[in-house]
Each structure stands twice: as C-alpha cells, then as structure tokens.
Amino acid sequence: MAAIVSVQNLTKSYEGGFTALDDVSLDIEEGEIIALLGPNGAGKTTLISTICGITVPTSGHILVGGHDTITDFRAARQLIGLVPQEINLEPFEKVRNAVRFSRGLFGLGRDDAHIDKVLAQLSLSDKAGNQIKTLSGGMKRRVLIAKALSHEPRVLFLDEPSAGVDVELRKDMWQVVADLKKQGVTIILTTHYIEEAEAIADRIAVINKGQILLVEDKEKLMERMGRKTLRIELTEPLERIPESLSSWDLELAPDGRALIYHYDSQSDSTGITRLLAAVRDAGLQLRDLQTRQSSLEEIFVGLVHGEDDAA
Amino acid sequence: MNLNAVASIYRFEMARFFRTVLQSIVSPIVSTSLYFVVFGSAIGSRIDTVEGIAYGAFIVPGLVMLSVMTQATSNASFGIYFPKFIGTIYELLSAPVNFLEITLGYVGAAATKALFIGTVILLTANLFVDLPVAHPVAMVAFLMLTCLSFALLGFIIGIWAQNFEQLQLIPLLIITPLVFLGGSFYSITMLPPVWQTITYFNPVVYLISGFRWAFFDQADVAVGISLGAIGLFTLICMTVIWWIFRTGWRIRQ
Structure with missing residues (x-):
C-alpha cells in the first residue's frame, strides 16, 4: 500500500538548542490507523504539528x-484534518x-x-445551534473532530483524543475512529492510553526523546515482543519453591498458591510439558492453569525504559 | 487564491462584531454626543470659529479619525490575538491559506467595522452641526485608507502582543496621544512655531489634515503629502506583516 504520509529525516530544533525531533523517518500507509506512543515530551505533538x-x-x-508540506502546502x-x-x-x-x-x-x-452529516456522525445534531461554551468537555472534543472532518480530509490526526474523556465517551470515540477507517480515512493518533492503541491501532510507532524507536504492526509487535506467562495454581499453598524445581526460572505468587513461569511463545520449545511433569513429580497438585500475553503497556514500558537505561 | 477562506475569516469576525451590536453602535454614538456636548457646546461656545469654520464642525473630522483609528486598531489586534490566546490559531496555521489571505480576512473585517463606526459618527455629527463635504470622493478615500492602514497596524500589534496588557499598550499610550496631539480639536497653526515643527513629526497630523481638507477644502499640510504619508504608512505595515508570516515570528514555532 502507498504511503499517504511520508516523513523523511525530519529534525526540529528550537532556538534554545532543544531537539524535539531527531532525524525522524516514518511512512504512514493509506487507510491505516497508526498510534504514536511515547512518554511526555517524547516529540509526538511536535511531529504532528510539523x-x-x-x-x-x-x-x-x-x-x-505526494505533496511537499512546504513547497506545495496548499x-x-x-x-x-487535525484534532x-x-x-x-x-x-x-x-x-x-x-x-x-x-x-x-x-x-x-x-x-x-x-x-x-458530520454533526450526526458525532451525535452533535441536537447541539448544532448551541454556543460552544454551553457544551460538556466530551461534546467540545466532538466539535473539534467535526471541525477537522468538515473538509473531508483523507488523513486525520488525533492528538490525545481521549484526554479528559470518560470511559463511555472514549468507547464512543473509538467507534467514530473505526467508522472513519471504514470510510478510508487514514488516522494517526497520539495517546497516553496504551489501552486505546491496543484497541484501535493497526500499527504502533514508539517515539522517545525525539526518535522513533520502533514502527511495527500491532499484532506482530505483541507476538514478537510479548512474553507469555503461565500461572500454575496449586491446591495447597507453598512456603517456598521445592528444591526439585529450582532449575526452572519460577516465581512463587505472594500468597504461595501459584507458580509463575515466563516463556517465549515463539520459541521452538516452551518447556511447558516438561515443567508440568516436574511439578507432578514434585508431588504438587494443580488446581488450575492460566496463560496471559503481556500487554502493549508492558512492551512499551520495556522499550522506553530499555532505551533510557542504555543512554 | 483561497477566497473561501478569506470570506470565512471575514464573516467569522463580522459575526463577533454583530454579537455585540449594541456596544458596537451605541458606544460610538454616546461618546460622539459627549464630545459635542463638551467640546462643541460647553467649550466650543466660547470659540467662535477656527480658520473660518464653526468649531463644532471643525472637530468632526478629528473625532471621526479618533474613533476610526482606535476602532480599526483594537478590532484587528483583538481579532488575531484572541485565536492566539484561546489556541484556535492552530486552525489557521494548518489550513491551506497564506499570509495574504489571513491578513485580508482579519484586516478587511476590522477595517469594515471601523468604517461602519466612522459612518455612524458622521451621521450622529450631522444631527449636531452643518457638515459640508467639499470633496466627497476624497473623504471616502481618506476614511477607507485610514481604516485599512490602522487595521494593518492593529493586526501587527495583535501578533506582537503576548498578553492583554500589551494589546492595550500601543493604542492607549501611542495612538490616542498622537491623535489628540495631531490636531483633532485644533488647527496646528494655532500652536507656537516650535510646537508646530514638533507636530509635523506626528504622522496622524497628515491623516487628520487630509480628512479635514475633504470636508472644508482647508488643510494644515498639502493634500498630496497627506496621501503620500498614509500610503507610506500602509506600505510599511504591509511589509512588516509580510515579514512576520515569512519568518513565522510569534506565530509559528
């Protein structure tokens, strides 16, 4: 698919010497939803503003x-469209x-x-004649989206669309975004809510200190970088992990009622079968088994902190 | 050229004006009436004529200029400062519009408002004094040029200002004194020679003199010089605005 937005070697430095964007390159494909994740001051809003x-x-x-934003700005x-x-x-x-x-x-x-049509899409029809100051915060945010959609843009930038919005309205907003995607609108959103990116984005770009750390399909990213966790729940609590299981990298749950095992789901051998056999041989009785994929938030924190530690 | 954008900005600004229509119209009528009561009747009754013109009529061009200059400046400065203050400037900066279109929209609206108020004052003045107009075309031209040039100045002030105090600073401390000292209520020939010379450095003198000439066919300075001064002032303001948008000074980061 062709890139509808192509950012090439973009740098933004301010007079004081602060570099908000450092040689950023990013291609955004037509029709996708891409989430820009990054901590405060990472450069997300500067990237959108530029x-x-x-x-x-x-x-x-x-x-x-295909149009240069400086020489062919019109x-x-x-x-x-910008929200x-x-x-x-x-x-x-x-x-x-x-x-x-x-x-x-x-x-x-x-x-x-x-x-x-735009007002109806955003449930603003009955507010069309109201002064903006009379609207709630959530409704005002919808007005911002309506303004951004007024000229039928092909690319919509949403800068923290859920900031200060309650859970119900946030879900409504996600629905609006999903509807826009169906209409072929490319959406670039920045968010602090990892849950939001996880729920609606096709691709994730992680930005920190003005540099893009990663751009990847969300599913692939979670598959590639996400660790899985096996939680082995026991019928009787343990005080410590039995000696016979010491060779396994296990954690004991704080209440002693579960053993926690982290594994790589992409690996040829996860070791689960051998672990369960070892647990049985240790004389432990199982009550339940649970597996859990690590969330995007955990991946994001790992990436950003990993970079900070390396710096 | 994005004419729809110019029209949108213009309509948006005019809507702001008509939202406060009472204040927009009643305020200049009341203040003009007060000037006539104080200067025209109370003080003016002690002054027979100035250069052969009844004092009440003599002060009309100065009164119109005073209001037009302050209104054009404050409307244009507020027009562009308010979007900066509330943050809606992002919309202008991310729209497919250039500096000329933005300026035309805001300055056009501010000049129209000032022209409207100037007309209201002229009509009000007609209720108090006989007001001949010797050169009607020149009168309209001077009025429109003044509205335009001071709206341009106001636009620059609105971009420059970083708070409401700065927004009021230039109109209050520079424009109003210059208008009062520029022969609004007297002929500069009434001043001692030294002060006359100093007064010629006041650009407003040329505007008021030219405008007064359009009414009474009498001027403190030659009409050509008045036209040249206002033309030069307009040109300087346009150049400054062009530079502001070219460099993004106080607009784009």
Missing part, C-alpha cells in the same frame, strides 16, 4: 499525498457555525448537507 504546518521543521521533508494541507490535544474552540460561537468556518478555511464552499 506535519500539519504549525511548526516549521529545521530539516527534512514531509510529503502528504495541496498537502487540503488532505489533512488538537487542547480543547481550542471559540466559546461564543455556535457549533454549526464553527464547523462551517473550518470548512471555509479549507477553501470549500458552504455545504450544509455535509455539515449535518
């Missing part, structure tokens, strides 16, 4: 739909007028039918 034209790059090139920006992290809205304006204003900024003529 692609969208808000921040001027120090060096490097960005193409959106064509490039026409394809982009910022902060709720930046004119408080006294009415919802419909605010969305209409955004469409006009992108050079498109008045199209109330499209505005109505």
Whole structure:
C-alpha cells in the first residue's frame, strides 16, 4: 500500500538548542490507523504539528499525498484534518457555525448537507445551534473532530483524543475512529492510553526523546515482543519453591498458591510439558492453569525504559 | 487564491462584531454626543470659529479619525490575538491559506467595522452641526485608507502582543496621544512655531489634515503629502506583516 504520509529525516530544533525531533523517518500507509506512543515530551505533538504546518521543521521533508508540506502546502494541507490535544474552540460561537468556518478555511464552499452529516456522525445534531461554551468537555472534543472532518480530509490526526474523556465517551470515540477507517480515512493518533492503541491501532510507532524507536504492526509487535506467562495454581499453598524445581526460572505468587513461569511463545520449545511433569513429580497438585500475553503497556514500558537505561 | 477562506475569516469576525451590536453602535454614538456636548457646546461656545469654520464642525473630522483609528486598531489586534490566546490559531496555521489571505480576512473585517463606526459618527455629527463635504470622493478615500492602514497596524500589534496588557499598550499610550496631539480639536497653526515643527513629526497630523481638507477644502499640510504619508504608512505595515508570516515570528514555532 502507498504511503499517504511520508516523513523523511525530519529534525526540529528550537532556538534554545532543544531537539524535539531527531532525524525522524516514518511512512504512514493509506487507510491505516497508526498510534504514536511515547512518554511526555517524547516529540509526538511536535511531529504532528510539523506535519500539519504549525511548526516549521529545521530539516527534512514531509510529503502528504505526494505533496511537499512546504513547497506545495496548499495541496498537502487540503488532505489533512487535525484534532488538537487542547480543547481550542471559540466559546461564543455556535457549533454549526464553527464547523462551517473550518470548512471555509479549507477553501470549500458552504455545504450544509455535509455539515449535518458530520454533526450526526458525532451525535452533535441536537447541539448544532448551541454556543460552544454551553457544551460538556466530551461534546467540545466532538466539535473539534467535526471541525477537522468538515473538509473531508483523507488523513486525520488525533492528538490525545481521549484526554479528559470518560470511559463511555472514549468507547464512543473509538467507534467514530473505526467508522472513519471504514470510510478510508487514514488516522494517526497520539495517546497516553496504551489501552486505546491496543484497541484501535493497526500499527504502533514508539517515539522517545525525539526518535522513533520502533514502527511495527500491532499484532506482530505483541507476538514478537510479548512474553507469555503461565500461572500454575496449586491446591495447597507453598512456603517456598521445592528444591526439585529450582532449575526452572519460577516465581512463587505472594500468597504461595501459584507458580509463575515466563516463556517465549515463539520459541521452538516452551518447556511447558516438561515443567508440568516436574511439578507432578514434585508431588504438587494443580488446581488450575492460566496463560496471559503481556500487554502493549508492558512492551512499551520495556522499550522506553530499555532505551533510557542504555543512554 | 483561497477566497473561501478569506470570506470565512471575514464573516467569522463580522459575526463577533454583530454579537455585540449594541456596544458596537451605541458606544460610538454616546461618546460622539459627549464630545459635542463638551467640546462643541460647553467649550466650543466660547470659540467662535477656527480658520473660518464653526468649531463644532471643525472637530468632526478629528473625532471621526479618533474613533476610526482606535476602532480599526483594537478590532484587528483583538481579532488575531484572541485565536492566539484561546489556541484556535492552530486552525489557521494548518489550513491551506497564506499570509495574504489571513491578513485580508482579519484586516478587511476590522477595517469594515471601523468604517461602519466612522459612518455612524458622521451621521450622529450631522444631527449636531452643518457638515459640508467639499470633496466627497476624497473623504471616502481618506476614511477607507485610514481604516485599512490602522487595521494593518492593529493586526501587527495583535501578533506582537503576548498578553492583554500589551494589546492595550500601543493604542492607549501611542495612538490616542498622537491623535489628540495631531490636531483633532485644533488647527496646528494655532500652536507656537516650535510646537508646530514638533507636530509635523506626528504622522496622524497628515491623516487628520487630509480628512479635514475633504470636508472644508482647508488643510494644515498639502493634500498630496497627506496621501503620500498614509500610503507610506500602509506600505510599511504591509511589509512588516509580510515579514512576520515569512519568518513565522510569534506565530509559528
């Protein structure tokens, strides 16, 4: 699939000498949802701002739909919708007028039918005539999305879309994102909620200290880097791991009622069969067995901390 | 050119003006009436004429200029500062618009508002004094040029300002004194020679003088010089705005 956003050797340094982006290269394919994960100050928002034209790059090139964001900025920006992290809205304006204003900024003529469709998609139809200041935080965030969709962009940037949004609304938001993906919109989201990336992203990019550490298909990433854990629950609690099992890298649960074994699911031999035999030979009686894949959060923390430790 | 964007910005700004229509219209009418009561009737009754013009009528061009300059400046500066303050500037910066289109939208709206207020003041003044207009085309041209040039200045101030205090600083400490000292309520020929010379360094003198000439066919300085001064001022403001957008000064990081 062709890259709809191509970032090549992008560097952004500020006057004080701080480098927010350090030689970043990233291709985003059309129609995918990519999540940018990274700790605070990693460079996520700077990357989005630079692609969208808000921040001027120090060096490097960005193409959106094949258009350079500097030399052919009109064509490039026409394809982009941006939902910022902060709720930046004119408080006294009415919802419909605010969305209409955004469409006009992108050079498109008045199209109330499209505005109505966008408002309906975001459950804002009954708020269309309300002043923005009267809306709840979640509704305001929807207005931001409606504004970003007003000119029918092919690429949508969502900067922390779930920040300050309750669980129910967050799930609604994910549904909106899923619907947009079905319509062919490419979505790039930054998030602190790993659960969010895990739930809706196709690919994950991990960024830290202005550098992309990894870009990978989410499923493959979790398969490749995720450790699996086998939890062997026992009928009787143990005080310590039996001597005969000392050669296995086992942990004893704090209550002594389970043995915990980490293994690599991609390995030719996981050792589970031999371990279970050894447990039986040790005279332990099993109550239950559970396996668990490590979460994206654990992978993310491992990656970022691993990099910090190496530095 | 992205004309839809220009129209959108213009409409958005005008909507802000009409949301506070009472304040927009009533305020200039009340303050103009007060000037006429104080300067026209109370003080003006002791002054017969200035250069052969009834004092009440003489001060009208200065009054219009005072309001037009302050309104054009404050509307344009607030227009661009407010999106910076509340963060909606991101939308302008990420839209397919260039500096000319953004400037046209904001400055056009601010100039229109000032023109509207200037017209309201002229109509109000007509209720108090007989106001001949010797050169109607030149009067409209001077009025429009002043609205435009001071809206451009306001736009620069709005970009420069980093807080509301700075936003008020230049209009309050520079523009208002320059207008008051620029012959709004007197002819500069009434000043001692030294002060006359100093006054010629005040750019507002040329605007008020030219505008007054359009009404009474009398000017403190030659009309050509007035037109040249306002043209030069407009050009300087446009150059500064072009530089601001080219470098991203106080707009883009």
